[in-house]
Amino acid sequence: MSPAPRLRVRSVAVDVTGDLLTRIPDEVDPREVVTWLREGDGLVGWGTVASVSTSGVDRFEDAERWxxxxxxxxxxxxxxxxxGSGLVAFGSFAFAAGSTDPSVLTVPRVLMGRRDGLAWVTQVVTEGEPWPPDHPAELLGRSNPMLGTLDPLIEAEGSVPASAWPGVISRAVERIDDGEVEKVVLARDVVVRHREGRVVRLAPVLERLEKRYAATWTFAVAGLVGATPEMLVRLQAGRARSRVLAGTIRRSNGIPLPSEPAQGPNDPRLHLVTSTKDLDEHAFAVRSVSAALAPHCSELHVPEAPYVLELPDVYHLASDLTGTMASGATSLRLAAALHPTAAVCGTPTEAAARVIGELEGMDRGRYAGPVGWMDGSGDGDWGIALRCGELSADRRSVRLFAGGGIVAASDPEAELAETEMKLTAMRHALGLLAP
Ligand SMILES: C=C(O[C@@H]1C=C(C(=O)O)C=C[C@H]1O)C(=O)O
Incomplete structure (x- = not known):
């Protein structure tokens, strides 16, 4: 692990209107773009002034020590x-200890932030380096004219072809019937390439994700980009929050948000809140999060029943847990304690992880791992990297991922359809689907 350099950091307040993403210059390496945005507020930066790669079972602890x-x-x-002002690191961690994909903590050279109408720019240099010549406000005067232009892309099968996916699900249901696991979350990938073999630019993808998926956190860290609806843990001033999702149903059609009026007995939301299969899947996930948070909290509120979270393509069963911190752990340590929840792994955890390793036929990389940021106090946001894709090392292709929780009552064809629905977010953002 590389030693930590000495950094100089300055955050200054600025005026900023409009989309922060428009300030990302096109010449920036897309793997060095960092983003954490929700409804226009959040953080957007680029460049790397310091970073660490970790791997294995100690990937979280090693990153925290650095x-x-x-x-x-x-x-x-x-x-x-x-x-989000002052010194901030962005991070993205591999789902599995055995992954060949390194986990990363990275400090951007430039970070723009906005929160409740206040905006700022943070610049970071190493000791001995001069400050950039421009005043931070000048960064905000620029905008990228190419932001609306998507790269031409083509999609190919991933590790397991879609046609073979129902067979994989059937094998998982057999393992559940045999009593090895109660729930296991299985995911598949597809690969998207630049048609002309060029680098895939991430800023336009982020812009489309942010516009369409307002109720999610749009993220980019070290080439992993997506819009996750699931907050693994947010730590702020001694309060921890977690949004657990599990249990999914397709929206009947693209009726605009917010809340559609109830559609009577055929309303998919009604189906979701009364489906024993989905409620069971959800309960496993809530239990795994509350068990991991409880040792860190003096008080923990766990809702009795889930609500329905509405996204443009799917509905999810959702529960928001809140706790008062007692342990003094950083947000990253909490994320490490919570990972992997039953929403992305299964129950019991170890057996489910083994079944994933045997049935998925791929390395998840950083998909379904914690992704987010942390500041100097240890506060921060860590989402679960879902509805996302990972830019390849040569920056010319993106691997998209989607999965779903399998329980005894799961139907293999319906599970394939669920992964297709979950792939919609990235396919749309990449311009592979009609608007
Ligand atoms: C695994 C994914 O999503 C997770 C699985 C869900 C489910 O099985 O219902 C719902 C939300 C997420 O917790 C994914 O999006 O790839």
Missing amino acids: WEALRDAAAVEDEVRLP
Whole structure:
């Protein structure tokens, strides 16, 4: 692991209107774009002033140790003092300890933030490096004229062809019937390439995700890009929150949000909140999150019943848990304690992870792992990397992922359809589907 450099950090308040994504210059390496956005607020940055790669079972602890050393050595001038100002690292962690894909914590050179009408720019240099010549506000005067232009892409099968997916699900249901696991979450991938073999630009993809998926967190970290509806843990001023999703049904059609009026007995939302299969799947996920959060909290509120979260393509059963922190753990440590929840792995965890390894036929990489950011106080947001794709090392292709929870009552064809619905977010953002 590389030693942590000494950093100088300054955050200054600025005026900014419009989309933060328009400020990402096209010449920036797409794997160095970092984003965490929801409804226009959040963080957008680029460049790498310091980063660490970790792997294996200690990938979280090693990253945390590096972060502590970096933070302790940094000289920070922060006139903004909001969550996300000052020194901030973005992170993305592999789902499995055995993954060949490294986990990453990275500190961008430039980070723009906006929160409740206040905006700021953070710049970071290493000790001995000069500050960039431009005033931070000048960064915001620029906008990228190519943001609306998507790259021409083509899609190919992934590790397991779609036609073979129902067979994989049937094998999982057999393992459940045999009593090896109660629930297992299985995912598949598809690969999307630039038609002309060029680098895939991420900023236009992020813009489309953010516009269409307002109720999600649009993220980019080290080439992993997506719009996740699932918050693994948010830690802010001693309060921890987690949004658990599990149980999914397709929306009947593209009726615009917000809330459609009830459609009577055939309303899919009604079906979802009364489906024993989905409620069971959901209960497993809520139990795994509350069991992992409880040791860190003096008080933890777990809702008795889930609500329906509406996304443009699917409905999910959702539960928001809130806790008062007692352990002093950082947001990253909490994320590590929570990962993997039964929403993305299964129950019991170890047996489910084994079944995933045997049946999925692929390395998940950083899909379904924690993705997010953390500031110098340890506060931050860590989502679960879902509805996402990972840009290849040569930046010319993106691997998209989607999965679903399998329980005894799961139907293999319906599970294939569910992964197709979940792939819609990235396919749409990449321009592979009509608007
Ligand atoms: C696994 C994914 O989603 C997860 C699985 C869900 C389900 O099985 O119903 C719902 C939301 C997520 O927790 C994915 O989007 O790839």
